[in-house]
Amino acid sequence: MAIPEKFRNRLRLPAIAAPMFLTSGPDLVVETCRAGLIGTFPSLNQRTSKGYGEWLEQIEERLDTLPDAAPYGVNLIVHKSNPRVEADLKVTVDHKVPLVITSLGAVRDVVDAVHSYGGLVFHDVINRRHAEKAAEAGVDGIIAVCAGAGGHAGTMSPFALIPEIASFFSGTIVLSGAISTGRQIAAARMMGADFAYLGTRFIATRESMAADAYKEMIIASSAADVVYTPAISGVNANFLRPSIAAAGLDPDNLPDHGKMDMSNESRAWKNVWSAGQGVGSISAVPPVAELCKDLISEYRKAMEEAAEDPFQDLSARSMRLMA
Numbered sequence: 001m002a003i004p005e006k007f008r009n010r011l012r013l014p015a016i017a018a019p020m021f022l023t024s025g026p027d028l029v030v031e032t033c034r035a036g037l038i039g040t041f042p043s044l045n046q047r048t049s050k051g052y053g054e055w056l057e058q059i060e061e062r063l064d065t066l067p068d069a070a071p072y073g074v075n076l077i078v079h080k081s082n083p084r085v086e087a088d089l090k091v092t093v094d095h096k097v098p099l100v101i102t103s104l105g106a107v108r109d110v111v112d113a114v115h116s117y118g119g120l121v122f123h124d125v126i127n128r129r130h131a132e133k134a135a136e137a138g139v140d141g142i143i144a145v146c147a148g149a150g151g152h153a154g155t156m157s158p159f160a161l162i163p164e165i166a167s168f169f170s171g172t173i174v175l176s177g178a179i180s181t182g183r184q185i186a187a188a189r190m191m192g193a194d195f196a197y198l199g200t201r202f203i204a205t206r207e208s209m210a211a212d213a214y215k216e217m218i219i220a221s222s223a224a225d226v227v228y229t230p231a232i233s234g235v236n237a238n239f240l241r242p243s244i245a246a247a248g249l250d251p252d253n254l255p256d257h258g259k260m261d262m263s264n265e266s267r268a269w270k271n272v273w274s275a276g277q278g279v280g281s282i283s284a285v286p287p288v289a290e291l292c293k294d295l296i297s298e299y300r301k302a303m304e305e306a307a308e309d310p311f312q313d314l315s316a317r318s319m320r321l322m323a
């Protein structure tokens with residue numbers, strides 16, 4: 001396990017702002033990288049491959065003016081129902097995107113194409129079998145999407161999945177699922193992850209493209225408001241209960257969706273809002289710069305306190321989370 005050498009000196013926190021459909025765009029990416037964390041977005045957040053290339057140009061131009069910025073990444077959905085995989089991969093290679101995050105399919109050809117220009121590939125998984133397949137495909141990192149994550153979440157405890165992946169994979173390990181604070185990023189590191197992967201926490205920022213009502217619903221919600229269901233997208237994912245009801249559906253009696261089809265995804269995710277169980281730790285919609293500053297200082301403090309006194313009194317910290 002390791003943070004890749006080429007990224008290490010450019011980071012202020014071992015954390016990645018995870019790619020989110022309809023939510024992450026150039027402003028979120030640039031502000032995250034400016035703060036010293038890896039910023040990412042899904043290529044499908046632009047309607048065409050040409051538009052995707054235009055976003056990359058914009059991001060690169062803005063990051064070129066920030067020599068201390070962290071590297072950025074994109075997410076490619078490698079699924080047979082996504083007709084843009086090949087075209088988006090070509091645009092990605094043309095732009096030499098530093099980090100490519102693949103979801104749903106780990107494919108050797110994609111890995112080879114990204115490695116051809118020196119880029120890295122991280123692949124997200126929800127279980128050991130998919131992690132083994134990703135390792136065979138030659139990926140540089142594996143993202144363990146554990147229970148309680150926003151989007152297409154898994155069901156495994158990170159305490160179980162991280163060591164199993166580490167037992168056969170020597171690349172970078174990233175932990176995803178319900179991580180909202182710097183202290184939790186420290187916990188992810190303690191657990192054996194190189195990076196923490198934060199999605200939901202970044203929806204509730206000024207720069208995210210989510211609607212204001214979505215951000216407000218995140219602040220008002222706790223873990224009990226998050227429903228894990230295949231009914232919205234065809235694959236199990238976490239959604240906010242009030243948004244399911246607002247879309248005219250009964251959260252306790254959802255209809256069968258059938259197989260996942262990328263051509264219908266946009267409608268589904270626009271009407272029903274996804275979030276992870278970490279919503280209960282989110283109480284404000286700050287600018288990304290402020291959020292990242294807080295995450296960095298909370299992380300450092302947690303690490304220092306743990307090193308100084310392994311039996312430290314944590315009651316004050318619990319009160320702060322509840323405030």
Ligand SMILES: Cc1cc2nc3c(=O)[nH]c(=O)nc-3n(C[C@H](O)[C@H](O)[C@H](O)COP(=O)(O)O)c2cc1C
Binds near residue numbers: 151
């Ligand atoms: C609204 C939303 C959209 C998402 N869209 C994508 C996506 O397009 N591609 C992807 O790989 N992961 C997607 N995810 C999953 C995130 O990348 C990440 O794994 C997850 O948000 C981490 O869990 P957390 O939300 O509890 O922090 C999405 C998550 C959310 C909440």
